[in-house]
Amino acid sequence: MQRASGMESEEFVAEHFRQIEEYMRSLPADRFPYLARYADEMVKPSGDERFAFGLDLMIAGLAAQVPSAE
Numbered sequence: 001m002q003r004a005s006g007m008e009s010e011e012f013v014a015e016h017f018r019q020i021e022e023y024m025r026s027l028p029a030d031r032f033p034y035l036a037r038y039a040d041e042m043v044k045p046s047g048d049e050r051f052a053f054g055l056d057l058m059i060a061g062l063a064a065q066v067p068s069a070e
Contacts, residue, residue, distance in 0.1 A: 017043045 021043040029036035041053045 021039055024032075024035045024039040024042065027035055035042075038053075038057075042050065044050050044053070
């Protein structure tokens with residue numbers, strides 16, 4: 001990610017995530033229900049929170065593909 005001139009790193013990152021959130025919220029919820037539903041989680045201010053959310057999401061997706069052992 002290239003930094004815009006005159007912007008501090010923290011400001012640049014905050015603006016970047018604001019734009020991502022704005023874009024996700026502009027998507028039609030009927031076509032992208034999960035992006036609309038989890039937009040807040042995907043742009044949390046903490047990188048650790050975003051990472052944990054993404055990891056939990058991937059694990060849940062993988063677990064959903066495992067056939068239940070009944």
